[in-house]
Amino acid sequence: MTLARKLMLAAAAAGTIFAVGCQKEAAQSASSAAVDAPGQGIYFQQCAICHGRAGKGDTMIAANYPWANLADTKYGHGSTREEIIRNITDGVPQTPMRGFKGALSDEEIGQIADYIIAMGKQGS
Numbered sequence: 552m553t554l555a556r557k558l559m560l561a562a563a564a565a566g567t568i569f570a571v572g573c574q575k576e577a578a579q580s581a582s583s584a585a586v587d588a589p590g591q592g593i594y595f596q597q598c599a600i601c602h603g604r605a606g607k608g609d610t611m612i613a614a615n616y617p618w619a620n621l622a623d624t625k626y627g628h629g630s631t632r633e634e635i636i637r638n639i640t641d642g643v644p645q646t647p648m649r650g651f652k653g654a655l656s657d658e659e660i661g662q663i664a665d666y667i668i669a670m671g672k673q674g675s
């Protein structure tokens with residue numbers, strides 16, 4: 552076997568290992584998430600600290616608030632996509648839920664709203 556052929560085989564083997572590794576990672580991240588949607592990454596970054604990664608609202612900050620659970624289909628401040636978008640944009644007065652106007656774009660807020668709606672449907 553020539554050196555070039557050996558190198559090619561080694562590269563092919565490394566590629567296979569790499570591909571298997573990626574598949575495993577993808578499967579893991581899918582299983583730790585309720586649903587897969589473009590809004591998920593922003594949700595994890597901006598919202599999960601209070602609402603929890605699974606959306607149940609079972610965190611130190613939000614646990615005592617009746618409507619912090621986003622993983623069900625019950626809403627206290629409006630359940631339509633428009634109302635959810637409004638609540639994310641303007642916040643919920645008298646609660647730690649502040650508005651994200653300016654911090655997130657309209658497109659991002661729309662994506663998170665879709666994510667929350669999907670999460671709720673999957674929850675209960």
Ligand code: HEC
Pocket residue numbers: 594597598599600601602612613616617618619621625626627628629635638639643646647648649651663664667
């Ligand atoms: C600092 C903590 C905190 C952060 C961060 C936060 N929330 Fe909230 N949010 C709350 C609390 C607490 C409530 C519940 C208020 C209540 O019970 O009336 C709430 C309520 C809501 C509601 C209304 C639910 C209903 O039943 O009508 C929505 C929708 C919501 N949050 C979405 C989000 C999204 C999306 C993000 C991230 C962009 C986010 N929240 C970030 C604390 C937070």
